[in-house]
Amino acid sequence: MDMATMLEPLALLLAGLLALGMVRLGALQYGLVxxxxxxxxxxxxVLAAGTGLAGGIALLLSMPDLTAFLPTRIFTNDSPWSVTLGGILGGYALPRLVTLRSLVAALGGDGGLAQVAAGWIAVAGLLAGAVLATRLWHGRDRVRAIAAFVLLAVWTALILHYAAHLAVWMMTQLNFWLFAVALVLFQHWRYRAPSSGH
Incomplete structure (x- = not known):
């Protein structure tokens, strides 16, 4: 067993811990602000999380190579996901500049229907959050409410973006084990005792 194979579980754990750390940091910042x-x-x-969800979907749809998420490319020998932990963090932890440019272009109407819709839903959510904060708070609390809203929305979008990439990368790393677990779960479901409903 070579060193790279021995370090794979550690890399998976570290990548997962980073996702949990992002969630914790976002919640902590929201609570402080x-x-x-x-x-x-x-x-x-709720509105901030929904806005961030739409923003995260818009980011994913703005990626230059969406076909990388297809099963036919995930499990191939030349899979774009056959990278190290450093590769996944360096290339996919944060949206790339080309993705952000594509998202801005989509807001101008240059993109697929889903991409444009998700982008504008995120923009509408940001505006709605600002209006909500303006109506319910005054003075410094108003500024804090708007800042907290934007922070939570941005963190949610970034976490969704990273989590989608992390999930596919982990599937690639687990490869054989993923299919073995799926087979065991299928067999368990297939041969389970029928429920006695009344």
Missing amino acids: APHDAEAVPLLH
């Missing part, structure tokens, strides 16, 4: 009574307005949190 948001007004003290923000928890009484769950709509602010």
